[in-house]
Amino acid sequence: MSWFKRGAKKDDSAPPAKSPAPAPATAVSAPPEPSQDDMASLESLAERKAPETLADLFLVMEEHLNELELEDIKVLVATLKQPPPLVERLSSGLDDPEELREAILSSPTLSADVLRVVNSAAFALSSPMSSIEHAVTYLGTTMVRGLVLQSAVGQVMAFETDVQKAAYMRIWRSSYVASAAAQAYAAALNLEHPSIHATRALLVNIGDLALISARPELSVIYAPKTDLLSRVEAQQHDIMANSAVLSSMLVRQWSLPEDLCESLRHSLTPLTWAPESNERSSDKQREDLILYLACRIGDAVAYGGLKDIADFDLLAQESPDFFYLPDYLRRLELGGLLRVLSDRRHSRRVQQIVDTFGG
Numbered sequence: 398m399s400w401f402k403r404g405a406k407k408d409d410s411a412p413p414a415k416s417p418a419p420a421p422a423t424a425v426s427a428p429p430e431p432s433q434d435d436m437a438s439l440e441s442l443a444e445r446k447a448p449e450t451l452a453d454l455f456l457v458m459e460e461h462l463n464e465l466e467l468e469d470i471k472v473l474v475a476t477l478k479q480p481p482p483l484v485e486r487l488s489s490g491l492d493d494p495e496e497l498r499e500a501i502l503s504s505p506t507l508s509a510d511v512l513r514v515v516n517s518a519a520f521a522l523s524s525p526m527s528s529i530e531h532a533v534t535y536l537g538t539t540m541v542r543g544l545v546l547q548s549a550v551g552q553v554m555a556f557e558t559d560v561q562k563a564a565y566m567r568i569w570r571s572s573y574v575a576s577a578a579a580q581a582y583a584a585a586l587n588l589e590h591p592s593i594h595a596t597r598a599l600l601v602n603i604g605d606l607a608l609i610s611a612r613p614e615l616s617v618i619y620a621p622k623t624d625l626l627s628r629v630e631a632q633q634h635d636i637m638a639n640s641a642v643l644s645s646m647l648v649r650q651w652s653l654p655e656d657l658c659e660s661l662r663h664s665l666t667p668l669t670w671a672p673e674s675n676e677r678s679s680d681k682q683r684e685d686l687i688l689y690l691a692c693r694i695g696d697a698v699a700y701g702g703l704k705d706i707a708d709f710d711l712l713a714q715e716s717p718d719f720f721y722l723p724d725y726l727r728r729l730e731l732g733g734l735l736r737v738l739s740d741r742r743h744s745r746r747v748q749q750i751v752d753t754f755g756g
């Protein structure tokens with residue numbers, strides 16, 4: 398299944414199909430510092446009182462489930478087949494173009510799927526691509542990793558109804574944008590292995606995909622204009638758990654790295670955990686925050702209809718999904734991310750993916 402936008406407007410910065418060139422690196426020499434105005438805004442927003450809808454939500458973790466509830470979730474997760482072995486390699490980053498090419502070529506089915514998609518009308522190429530190497534060079538490793546994972550997931554999950562397919566499209570669209578955003582933010586902050594952050598963002602919604610595969614009737618909670626809080630509330634009402642629980646249990650069942658499992662397990666904590674109540678280490682909270690923020694950018698595109706990343710103003714967001722973020726940015730000394738968000742040098746690759754995978 399492919400949901401790529403047909404006739405998408407090509408980004409002026411994208412290389413031509415006949416003369417591909419790798420995208421320039423987005424890393425900077427030193428992490429950006431926040432302005433005094435940004436810090437003042439973060440201080441002011443951190444003093445707000447949490448809205449009742451957010452304060453009333455208890456975020457369910459795996460350890461909160463009783464034996465019967467846990468068994469129900471295990472049954473749901475167990476219905477999914479084991480994915481191709483390549484998924485395990487993707488979970489470790491695989492950001493070297495040559496290694497990625499070789500990994501894809503190890504699976505003829507996935508190779509064929511990637512070439513089929515990049516040669517579809519979505520990319521409007523002037524001449525077809527006949528090799529995985531060409532695709533990796535033209536699209537970049539982040540996007541191709543996503544294509545491979547999408548193909549792999551399609552082999553283990555079923556999406557048949559129109560509502561189900563529409564939800565599937567939004568979830569993947571959010572994941573692609575989040576992956577590019579996570580890599581850009583990690584690079585801008587000079588964190589090691591930005592591709593690891595990109596891969597986490599690409600996999601974070603795997604629990605949502607599992608949910609709509611096993612429970613098609615819940616696909617309605619992924620409609621346009623819905624926010625994360627409403628989706629989590631609906632998930633916990635219906636299955637007594639949420640997508641983070643499903644994601645972490647699923648990647649554990651697939652024998653993917655434990656650090657990935659732990660990251661996905663805490664992927665929703667910035668939604669409901671106030672910074673002062675978060676017992677995770679500062680380093681882990683920073684990782685959680687980058688993942689969470691990248692995913693909210695993805696949601697703004699997939700659910701909110703955001704077309705231009707430069708139009709996104711974190712400090713102006715009124716949704717409860719963003720309520721605790723100013724305080725996290727302030728306490729974790731990540732206020733410089735506000736400058737990254739507004740700098741087109743860092744958002745160029747994200748915007749290219751938004752343009753390609755538009756709604």
